Amino acid sequence: MADLQEENAQLQQTIHSHAVIDQAIGVIVAVGKLTPDQGWDILRALSQNTNTKLRHVAEQLIDWARTGGLDQDIHAELDRQLAPHADRSRHPHSGETMKGRDGRRSS
Template sequence: MTKVVALEDENLQLKHAVHAHATVDQAIGVILALGGLTPDEGWDVLRSISQRTNIKLRHVAELIIEWARTGDLCSDIRRELEQHLGLGTRAVRDDGQDT
């Protein structure tokens, strides 16, 4: 029975990892579309925002995806995103459009 429990736990962890990876990939896509970057550059921006704001990478990715849908993005992440993409202050509007 413990072998089954261990396999179920491993399966759950793998499902979580796949979901987290998909979330990060979607956020990188948003960054690529906004900044005209390569996938590697988008990854670097996402990772840097996470490190500089001290917010877990997966959570930063979730916030960026939510921003793409709703136009709402917290000021810390907005500021970092603008800085990394060279957009200048307030260049990323609440609706996700460049000004």
């Protein structure tokens, strides 16, 4: 019985983690006007290049979308990852970073 409860708890955690990662990919897709596959690649790169667990990066991106605050290292890496995808001729705002509620760039 204890094994089943532990397995159930692990499955619930996996489902929650997957949802957080999917939401973070959505944030990247919206900000960068990218495909979901590109969003996934950028999320992985953010994790690897900042030496931060993928789930933690995903949680921070979701919080950033809601609050406008993002860790400086992750924000700088996100800008670096999005830069090659910016197509200012078709999407004049694709190179912009998300701004906070006060209109200033989040850090």
